[in-house]
Amino acid sequence: MSLNIIVLAKQVPDTRNVGKDAMKEDGTINRAVLPAIFNPEDLNALEQALRLKDAHPGSTITVLTMGLPKSAEVIREAIFRGADCGIVLTDRALGGADTLATSYSLSQAIRKIGNYDIILGGRQAIDGDTAQVVPQIAEKLNIPQVTYAEDVVVNEEGKVTVRRRLEHGIETVVAPLPCVVTVTGSAPDCRPRNAKRLMKYKYAVSPSEKAKLAEDMQAFVDARAHLQIQEWGAAFVEADPAQIGFPGSPTKVKNVESVVFVAKDARRLDDNDAQIEELIKELIVNHTIG
């Protein structure tokens, strides 16, 4: 059986190699110094999708991302590695979304795509680290979800078997399709870019990107459907304005703090209650605990 696969991907700041200037004085991420990358676990999810496609010839992989128009970079990257096409969900009205508003917006886009058998996403993104968005999408679409997947296999009866990596072992579960699966970083790495696809799709652009090209290149893209990355807005996916972006986000960030560890040397305590009590008090006072 051929499958309609949706892969959810996010462009994130590369928080894995954070330097001194990674955070601005107000505590927000300094995106200018952190390169934007394909969220690592979304790449693991893409590899699972590509394996499903290898096993089920004729399957299609659509990559869906929500973010700034430049998130089209993620779509291109996925296409270079074997995805068929992609959609950038981008709109000023979607800005400032928390996980609730994000999962609502994405679920609306998925409804618009319509025909899907399996939705794969990374377990969590390295910027927010919530691991909430993809499970919430499953709830909103009212379909089953399987999290922490390392291996995803679909059989001919249309059931998906998932190997889950849990804290103390491995669990294998079977779920009906359609189904949402989140994939962990312990799943196989994504395959490399393919040379021919790289050459074929390197000029693929979204409408916002196309607008910045010279006229002859615009015409070049217009003449080739495979070079056109779709861009959808909030209205197009029929999203309720009250449930998206800042207005649709009940999560309010109270404060962001830059925590700097100042202690340089280890301190040796003797084996007595008095010293330990003194330390506990000190830690409570400086808000390390409590």
Add this chain to the structure above:
Amino acid sequence: MANFFTDNPDLLHHLNHPMMRKIVELKERNFADAEQFDYAPLNFEDAMDNYTRVLEVVGDICANIIAENAESVDHEGASCSDGRAHYASATVENLKACRQAGLMGMAMPRRFGGLNFPITPYIMAADIVSRADTGFENLWGLQDCAETLYEFGNEDQRARFIPRVCEGETMSMDLTEPDAGSDLQSVMLRATQKEDGTWVLNGVKRFITNGDSDIHLVLARSEEGTKDGRGLSMFIYDKRNGGVTVRRIENKMGIKGSPTCELVYKNAPAELCGSRRMGLIKYVMALMNGARLGIAAQSVGCSEIAYREALAYAKDRRQFGKAIIEFPAVAEMIAVIKAKLDASRSLLYECARYVDLYKALEDIARERTLTPEERKECKQYNRLADALTPMAKGLGSEYCNQNAYDCIQIHGGSGFMKDYACERLYRDARITSIYEGTTQLQVVAAIRHVTTGTYKALIDSYAANEVRPELQAIKDRLAALTEKYVAAVEHVNAVNDPTFLDFMARRLVEMAGNLVMSYLLLLDANRDAAFEKSLNVYVNLAASEITRHAEFIHTFDPAQLPTYLQH
């Protein structure tokens, strides 16, 4: 993410050589493929952009998969059981990554599923792969057997076999036998034509790199009763047909991931490739030239990693209160390693460009008759490629060995232990100056270009370039060194004794190589000041080498020859 292409600006410098425009235009022929293939380039800039992007993929896989696997491949090695050779498990992973990335059949035409890359960016990929794992370069690099199949096979054979190579099936060249190593004229493997016109092969091949490959090119004796090279033909053996088993694989010093097989042919069905009797004298010569360029690239890649390992250790290791690179004795070794690396790399790409030019013209000749001018050009480029290939392979592999040796020396006692990569490099490097013709045989191939003046003409053409004023002093110095070379050649020619010429051949070829590489670095430095350091170091080295050889040649009394030659 680490990337072995983008972290090395020298590669982009060589890729962007001015001669590439002509190469791309000959290879892409008005960019007509763009009508038919959606991945074909639209123009020169687009083609160069393609090469750069694909080399980034190579750099990514090499840094993050192949290099990471190199140690485990070396430890596990290839194995042999049930008549088959088996790769180390990480080698299988490496091959899978290369297949998924579409890096097989890179230089093959698009109509067979290839990328239609010129040899130059393909060789650059080989250089990068070898830096990641010198032994793996063999398995990946044997894809250039497809070049020979393309050149000499018929259209039906091309259409059946080349797409399979582009899909990732591996190849081997089954040439050597127990009694036919360097001397391939002695090949005995028997090819017998049956009544229905088909052929079967019987006999034994030995030292076959990747000998359990999917598609083999086999040198076999098709003309019963003959004893020399004119009785040999080239055959294609398809593993799917069966008939060849692996009797054993060699337990080697290095490149342990690359299985070196002893093959037994028992009525193995095979098909003739090209014309009978042309196997050795034409096809295998072409095959070997391609393979030698591949080994030259392998050598440069191995030199690159030796340089990087040596530099990193010398900066890190502290003795007597400072990093050892601060001691002149160590610092000089690093400078010389880098100079040899840069010199051999410049020679490698110069050679690759000439191979590109003549092969592109030869390929055009398959479609239409070349103009007299094109024919002349093709012949000239072919001659230069013939002259530079044994030089790049011979001297590049010697430098690779010297660099691997010095890399261990810089590591001191630690380098002798299995804990550092340098001991693996040292073992892997050792084969480069032996297989595909020893350095001594490269000298045999190169010496006629000393005596007939090919090198001298090339050197003169380099010298005709204007350089920036600050490089003029070096250029003048090279002109003086060229005179020493010319005088040495004249001296040897004047003795007029073939044995004396053979005896002096290595010295003369090295002198020519020192000059060619010095001039190439001069022109590199003229384009990019970053090469000035290596230019200075290399010219000092070249000057002392040339002077040393000149002194030996001029003061040597031919009457002393028996002292060396009779044992």
